[in-house]
Amino acid sequence: MLLCVYLLLNECKLAESDISKLPQHRKLYELLRKHIVEGNYPEGSMLSSENELCSIHQVTRPTVRQALSRLEAEGYIVKRQGKGSIVRSLPKGIGILSIQGTTSGVGKHNLETRQISKPEAVRWPEDFPFELSEIEKESGCVMLERSRILDGSPVLYEISFIPNINIPRFTQKSFENKSLFDVMRTNYGIEVTGGQQKIMAISATESTSQYLQCPIGAPILKLLRKIDTNRHGYSFYSTIYCNTSDFYLEGSF
């Protein structure tokens, strides 16, 4: 049984203080989603029926259906007419998410995130692969290098670029064994809403072969990602090099 190691999957969840201000269908969605991800429902089990949810939460059916509709769109549940809402085992993810071993027995405990360089405010690279807005260009960015170690060998080398706009004390944060998405969310309330990525296979250069501890010329997966957030016009960027000789990237969509 292969175990999934989630690297970049970060749930967009709001702080509890904001929950009371949310519309009802959203509150219900958050509640049900929480129950599902916490594993309160055995996989494949039935959710309460729409009418039951109505009376339990004192809302009307359209409201319930709106909440369920989002859960379905995001892959948490599957609805079947005449039957009910079935809780899915794996939620649909955002883009490419996890690393799986081509051999068995890869557990989360074997995964380590190591910070190669401290977050540093710099200018944008010359040949940046994505188009930048004026304010992004003017503000510069914070660069951050990390690598992921699986069973002692590096499988992933990631350079992140975060526009230096209203992210106070960002350079002082530590990212050892932390997800960038989590840091953005918990410190600045920035949630990931989607993004764009470019994927290619390249041959390992001298520098990448050092980072990934592989021979020069070995096939390497390269990803260029732009990650959009709930902050309007604010995105951050990542360049990822991945050694897929023993592992591969996996994602649902």
Added chain:
Amino acid sequence: MLLCVYLLLNECKLAESDISKLPQHRKLYELLRKHIVEGNYPEGSMLSSENELCSIHQVTRPTVRQALSRLEAEGYIVKRQGKGSIVRSLPKGIGILSIQGTTSGVGKHNLETRQISKPEAVRWPEDFPFELSEIEKESGCVMLERSRILDGSPVLYEISFIPNINIPRFTQKSFENKSLFDVMRTNYGIEVTGGQQKIMAISATESTSQYLQCPIGAPILKLLRKIDTNRHGYSFYSTIYCNTSDFYLEGSF
């Protein structure tokens, strides 16, 4: 105007008998989606307002909102309160979809899909990368090899496996310059709802180097995909080899 709608829906190759049976919100979704993917709306342009769509198509606002909601969930449009529905440049993709040039000026017209082998009913390969259900195993599959030619050079080589279950006359279909997804949708009403993919970088073997016309040992992108559909328990599968020396795969999420 209603006549116009009817004709446009007829142009779509969804069987006419099925189209008329679709619920209204679905018909509206299909229509708008078609208009968007055909490029009738400049990127970033406004869709008609919800109330306009109501009077144009003689439905109520919840119905319109249901159609727009699906378009939004699938990334075709972005809605902004108080403003309207904005047509997105790139639809939120189903995984990795499109090929983009690393140099500029690669238009869609340069892309050609060539059928390498006719669809052929065969047994499943021995070392199939995904787990198959009993009925899938028993039924066998239809195999189909295609390659995508961009500016005269092959960039993508795809082997598809479609379970041979209730897909009449499938082996007689042609896939020259046609999308497999479109053929499934228009001929059998099978729609893609999601899927799973495994991505890795490999070195070109002798056979892949022939298909992709690249040197042996060149870095090649390999994707193993399982594509789920609205037909319960029915998935199809693809193995994709992609030469990303001059191009890269791009997707939104």
Added chain:
DNA sequence: TGGCAGTACTTGTATTTACAAGTTGATTTG
């Protein structure tokens, strides 16, 4: 006992109504 019809559920579709909240541009006011 087996099959079949009925019934009591489930979700799906659709309408109508009402008000809240964000955006935009024209108008009024200082």
Added chain:
DNA sequence: CAAATCAACTTGTAAATACAAGTACTGCCA
């Protein structure tokens, strides 16, 4: 002239209602 206000849009939220369609179980009847 510039800033504030207002009006006329837009989408967002929410309710009540009705019927259609699919599922699963019960219980009757042969």
